Amino acid sequence: MNPNKKNNLLIFVLTFMMLGINFISAQTLNKPTPADNPNIAGNSPWTAVCASADFNEYYVKFSWSPPLVNSDNTFILELSDANGSFASPTQLVSDNTKNTTFNFDFKFELPTIARGDGYKMRVRSTSPAKTSPVSDAFEMYYIDFKSSLLISPNGNGNIPPGGTIELCDGNSATLAVHNVPNPETYQYNWYRSGSPLAEKSHSITISQAGIYMVEVDYGTVCSGSANTLSNYIEITTGASLGIALNAPSKTALCSGETEVLEANIMGQGLSYTWFKNGTAITAPIVDAYTYTVDAAIVGFEGDYAVEIDGDGTCLERSASITMTNAGDFTVTRDNEPNIVILPNQTKTLTVSTSAPSPAYQWYKDNTAIVGETNSTLTANTIGVYYAEVTLSGGACTSATKNTETTTLVNPDSFEIITDYTTEYTDCVNTSVALEVSKINAVLSDGSKTDVTADLKSNFSYQWTKDGANVPSANGSSISLTNTNENGEYKVLATLDSFNSSSNALTVRLLTNETLTxxxxxxxxxxxxxxxxxxxxxxxxxxxxxxxxxxxxxxxxxxxxxxxxxxxxxxxxxxxxxxxxxxxxxxxxLDASLIALSTTNNEVVFPEGGSKIISASGAISYKWYDQNNVLISDTDTVSITQEGSYLVTATINNCEVSKSFTASFQDTFGIPNVITANGDGFNDQWVIPNTYTKDPNISVIIYNDKGEEVISQKQYQNNWPEATMKFPKQNMVFYYTIKNAKETLKKGTITVIR
Missing domain, CATH: 2.60.40.10 (Immunoglobulins)
Structure with a gap:
């Protein structure tokens, strides 16, 4: 650099110091990475977390860069969900002792509910509040079940002899895990003859021959260490015997009747399993080719089938036969279970039924009411009422059902409950409405019955504020819109001889005006x-x-x-x-809001050309050259000469200054020959500034054995040093110039002594 350039740079630095401009960097939190466990000899960083009650100790490496965090800072290691989302992160561990340590390990335990392939981690600091980039995604499983699985047909626990099931062509069987608590909370890997299947649940329906096994799915890495692989069941196929159910004498039964279902194949020593609605209702029993359906059993209705198995035959299930209840009908009470009746009032009770030819009889206090044989009853006295409904025609004429009871009572008093009609908060709402929200009839034993729907419109009302009647407020609700109406509100409700005062509601409305x-x-x-x-x-x-x-x-x-x-x-x-x-x-003032379109505050362009530099983040700009001459007052400036430049940006009522330097781009190429003979000419390998100024570019030189001779960022054009000896003439070296993403140049250097 020539002396004039050095003097100009010194003036520029002194100018910045006089302006009070500080260059302050911010902490950088790096993403956490797996680390080895120092408590295990010969360990290496983990690639997946396979934790259990026997082992749950893992480490991650974390680093950050200065300046120092605040003394009250805490570093927190957080875990995402199984899909990598940090919407609700889990805190694994925190540490407030590493505020001056720039590289350290976190030790953590995996939560016992973790199971998945997409977990990520990040580190968060609290003072200042910053968050690191997230880690790569990892498999993380807490292995809480580590025993061999057991599978059986329908998960019934009966593993077939020899582990073999023979299916008839076109039929299917269901295999399920039967020794895992809450098996539906896990995912599974099913295999047929060693090949993985798509099914992930604890059961699988199959019709294809093969050897079936299953294991708990703990991911590609952890599944093997859990050792949960099950017993095998071999499925073979064979010819059908044509199992079916003989047609029963009837499929619609009255209460107390029975019907025997019978298989069409019998006397061959086969095992029979009976099913209702697809679920086994008997164990496999030899020669149990009949099953009795009993209509006296509640819920006997359903679809019945039989499944056969045995030596020399295949597992085969029949088509189902549907059994129904001929005497089944519904009765429904069409009114509330508890009704409050006032003196001289009547209430109508009704019942509905699905019976085709019903007969009715009403009861009060378990005694039949003479002449009340319709579906409705007009009641005017307190008591417990119900209706008996009987079939008067059809196959099951003796079937009878009673409705649920309805209790009519007289109240001792009424409880009036008021509430805000919409969401209300003191000193937030500017208006509100109050209403009678519920009316309870209070009985002699202290119990309460909701009579709002029946009696709300029958009461007369008077609203009060702070104990005084509110004029014209005589409905079941009141609307308030003015702060002058703030106070405590109650309502007095009157019905016949009953007078009841409600609970109190406080109203504090915010004035409906804007304060700016x-x-x-x-x-x-x-x-x-x-x-x-x-x-x-x-x-x-x-x-x-x-x-x-x-x-x-x-x-x-x-x-x-x-x-x-x-x-x-x-x-x-x-x-x-x-x-x-x-x-x-x-x-x-945040000086970082002002940004320049330069890299590292340096501009490089060809001599004789120009470079446009732009600024952003401010309202106005003034650009000065190294002689403090104004060269632009817009957000851009055209640079045509080398030197130091300054831009002063105005943001709100503040000024911020930023500097940059401009230099001409090198026009010479990368040399491939140097003469290291000490004559001061071409003694060192000098490359263009394009590759020496950028702190992200590395220069690496190797000898003819592939050994690294020098590796340097911002190469100083100082190789070879004067003290280096070259034992041979015309020695060849190899160089690579690269940045973090790619190799920029490669070639050879021949050293001539």
């Missing part, structure tokens, strides 16, 4: 500056407070001079409520 504050700015440039915050609302005679970040500033001023960043708000007390203004956010 404004500010003379939003950014504080330095500690000597202040920003005025004010309101157009007249505060004289009002009770009010100014707040910063929720803390009362205890000032009686009608405007505020803010010198500290924060969130400001004005609150006026109105009718017992806080009327809150909008929030004014005053921020400190």
């Amino acid at each position: 504050v404004s500010a003379s700015g939003s950014v504080i440039c330095n500690s000597n500056e202040s920003i005025d915050i004010f309101t157009t609302t007249v505060l004289t005679g009002e009770s009010y407070d100014w707040f910063r970040d929720g803390v009362n500033l205890n000032t009686a001023s009608e405007s505020l001079s803010a010198t500290t960043p924060g969130t400001y708000q004005l609150i006026i007390q109105k009718n017992g409520c806080d009327l809150k203004s909008n929030e004014i956010i005053i921020s400190p």
Whole structure:
């Protein structure tokens, strides 16, 4: 660099120091990576987490870069869900002792509910609040079941002799796990003759021959270590015997009747299993080719089938026969179970039924009411009522069913309950409506019956506020829209001789007006500056407070001079409520908001050409060359000469300055020959600045044995050093120039002594 350039750079640095510009970097949190367990000899970083009650100790490596975090900081290791989402992360471990340690390990235990292939981790700091990039996705399984699985037909626990089931062509069988608690909470890997199947549940329906096994699916890595592989069941296929059920004499039974179902194949020493609605209702029993359906058993109705098995035959299930209840019908009570009846009142009780030819008889207190043989009853006295419904025609004429009971009672008093008709919060709502929401009849034993639907419209009402009647408020509801109406409300309800007062509801409405504050700015440039915050609302005679970040500033001023960043708000007390203004956010100057379209504040362009540099993040800009001459006042500038440049950006009422340097691009190529003879000419391998200025570019030189001679970022054009010896003439070396993503140049260097 020539002397003029050095002097200009020094002037530029001194200018920045006089302007008080600081270059402050922020902490960088790196993503966590697996680490080896120091407590296990010869260990290496894990690739999957296979935890259990026997072992659950894992480590991750974490690093971060200065500046230092605050002294009250805590680093927290968090785990995503099985799909990699951090919407609700799980905290694995925290550490507040590593605030000066830039590279350390977290030790953690896997939660016992973790099962999946897509878990990720991240690290979060609390002071300042930052979050690292997320880790790669990993398999993580807590292995809580580690025994061999057992499978059997339908999961009934009866493993067939020899582990073999012979199916008839076209039939199927269901295999299921039977020794796992809550088997449906796991996923499984099913295999047929060693090949994996798509089914993942604890049961599988099959019709194809093969050897079937299953294991708990703990992922590709952890499944093998769990050793849950089951017993095998071999499925073979054979010819059908044509099992079927003989047609029964009847399929619709009356209560107390029975019907024997019989298989069409018998006397061959086969095992028979009977099914209802697809579920086995008997164990396999030799020669049990009949089954008795008993209509006296509640719920006997359903689809019945039989399955046969035995030596020399295949497992085969018949088509089903549907058995129904001929005497089945429904009766429904069409009124509430408890009805309050006032003196001289009547209530109509009704019943409905699905019976084709029903006969009715009403009862009161278990005694038949003479002449009441219709589906309705008009009742005027207290008591317990029900109706008996009998079939008077059809196959089952003796079938009888009773309705549920209805109790008629007289009340001792009424309980009136009021509530807000919509969501309500004190000092938030500007209007509200109150209503009678529920009326309970209170009986002599203290029990209560909801009679709202029956009697709400029968009562007369009078609303009161703070004990005084509200004029014209005589309905079951009242609407309030004014802060003058704030107070305690009750309602007096009257019906015949009953007078009941409700619970009390407090109403505190917020005044329906807007309080607005404004500010003379939003950014504080330095500690000597202040920003005025004010309101157009007249505060004289009002009770009010100014707040910063929720803390009362205890000032009686009608405007505020803010010198500290924060969130400001004005609150006026109105009718017992806080009327809150909008929030004014005053921020400190953030120089990082101003960005230049340069890399590392350096510009390289061909000599004789130009380079357009743009700035963003501010309102106005002024660009200066190294002689402090204004060269542009827009958001862009055209650079045509080498040197140091400065841009001053105005954001709100503050100025921020940023600098960059410009240099011409090298026009020479990368040499492949140097003469290291100490004559001062071509003694060292010098490459273009394009590859030496960028801190992300590495230069690596190898000898003819492939050994690394030098590896350097921001190569200093200093190889070979003067002290290096070359034992042979015309030695050949190899170089690679690369950045983090790709190789930029490769070639050879011949050294001539």
